[in-house]
Amino acid sequence: MEVDCKQRDFTNKRRIVVKVGSSTISYENGKLNYRRIEHLVRELADLQNQGKEMILVSSGATNAGLAPLHLDHRPRSIREKQAVAAVGQGVLMHTYEMMFREYGQIVGQVLLTRMDSQDRSKFMNSRNTLLTMLEMGIIPIINENDVVAVDEYKIGDNDTLSAMVSGLVDADLLILLSDIDGLYTDNPKTHPEATIIPVVHTIDKHIYEIAGDAGSSMGTGGMHTKIQAASIATAADVDMVIASGSEDGIISRIVGGEAIGTLFKAKDTPLHSKKRWLVSGSRAKGSIVVDKGCRDAIIDHGSSLLPVGITAVEGIFQEGDIVNVQYDGIIIAKGIANYSSININAIKGVQSSDIPKVLGHDGIYEEVIHRDNLVAMY
Numbered sequence: 001m002e003v004d005c006k007q008r009d010f011t012n013k014r015r016i017v018v019k020v021g022s023s024t025i026s027y028e029n030g031k032l033n034y035r036r037i038e039h040l041v042r043e044l045a046d047l048q049n050q051g052k053e054m055i056l057v058s059s060g061a062t063n064a065g066l067a068p069l070h071l072d073h074r075p076r077s078i079r080e081k082q083a084v085a086a087v088g089q090g091v092l093m094h095t096y097e098m099m100f101r102e103y104g105q106i107v108g109q110v111l112l113t114r115m116d117s118q119d120r121s122k123f124m125n126s127r128n129t130l131l132t133m134l135e136m137g138i139i140p141i142i143n144e145n146d147v148v149a150v151d152e153y154k155i156g157d158n159d160t161l162s163a164m165v166s167g168l169v170d171a172d173l174l175i176l177l178s179d180i181d182g183l184y185t186d187n188p189k190t191h192p193e194a195t196i197i198p199v200v201h202t203i204d205k206h207i208y209e210i211a212g213d214a215g216s217s218m219g220t221g222g223m224h225t226k227i228q229a230a231s232i233a234t235a236a237d238v239d240m241v242i243a244s245g246s247e248d249g250i251i252s253r254i255v256g257g258e259a260i261g262t263l264f265k266a267k268d269t270p271l272h273s274k275k276r277w278l279v280s281g282s283r284a285k286g287s288i289v290v291d292k293g294c295r296d297a298i299i300d301h302g303s304s305l306l307p308v309g310i311t312a313v314e315g316i317f318q319e320g321d322i323v324n325v326q327y328d329g330i331i332i333a334k335g336i337a338n339y340s341s342i343n344i345n346a347i348k349g350v351q352s353s354d355i356p357k358v359l360g361h362d363g364i365y366e367e368v369i370h371r372d373n374l375v376a377m378y
């Protein structure tokens, strides 16, 4: 983990995704914080006027549905939460639409589920719509489609959704606004002595270990989902900043290059379309666990994944499915498997030249994942 307090050069960042959490745009009693929303809208509109392309990922539908339904807390059951979100999403959009109109901006609602990016053609469709909106000067306002998204179609948190969106539209910068002003060495709500980390260059196990759960009953996922988001964004070549949503003017200051919050540096390896989809849209069906040598070959040398470095296989998947590659308990890469989980189990630890001996006619590939179909996420 390196620390770097230098000014950041964000002047060329043109396409910017801003994500606001429920805790940023609502009060603790669940009601909307109009003052905050107004400041946020004003900043986004102003940056759009400067020629930037702004995209807003906004949480808060569930909270915004509480007051109209005379509820004082979020319901427990998923069905009721979905019904409340259906009401709240309308309230939220109406509020944004009115406020953005005051500043002469047109907004469009985009509700996504994992299904909308799971296969590559759907990924490209969602991408085309969003890019067309940007071309037309529309500010997309995105949330998960909570009303229909359950189980396997659910992304589950808007930190991850905003990182996926950033990859989907080739964003230059992702800003996560939260109730905390960055990643700390420990959860500052329980460890007041914790200090902020200004820059993270590599998202390693230590970074996951210090990231805890949500600080309020309103947030989903806490710092952990923000680190997952950073892993997707930086692998998709997008810089990401976590900063406080309660400071007025913070987005402009970040875009202006002030060293605020925690910056997660992009990998600086522009990705081709297929790899972009692998990182930002696809969902893994299982995991391949590798040893240290294999980890180093993939991360440090961009090598293919060979059977000799595999120690275990998790889940059931087929040849051609997308899988995570794990080392030491964290996901270090994502790729398309050349073999099924059953066959990988049979060839794990084996030299590539011996694959045909183990698998017979099925053993046609030297690599379990070819480097062209493998993206590092570490």
Ligand SMILES: Nc1ncnc2c1ncn2[C@@H]1O[C@H](COP(=O)(O)OP(=O)(O)O)[C@@H](O)[C@H]1O
Residues within 6 Å of the ligand: 020, 021, 022, 023, 024, 177, 178, 179, 180, 182, 183, 184, 185, 186, 187, 188, 189, 210, 211, 212, 213, 214, 215, 216, 218, 219, 220, 221, 222, 223, 224
């Ligand atoms: N290492 C850490 N650094 C900063 N915050 C942390 C850390 N670990 C856990 N947290 C908690 O994560 C919270 C932010 O996540 P969350 O409540 O989900 O916010 P949001 O609603 O903005 O998405 C913080 O308020 C804090 O309590």
Ligand SMILES: N[C@@H](CCC(=O)OP(=O)(O)O)C(=O)O
Residues within 6 Å of the ligand: 020, 021, 022, 023, 058, 059, 060, 061, 062, 063, 085, 143, 144, 146, 156, 157, 158, 159, 218, 219, 220, 221, 222
């Ligand atoms: N889609 C949900 C929010 C999910 C979510 O990630 O919330 P948060 O942690 O506040 O960003 C909603 O609009 O209520």
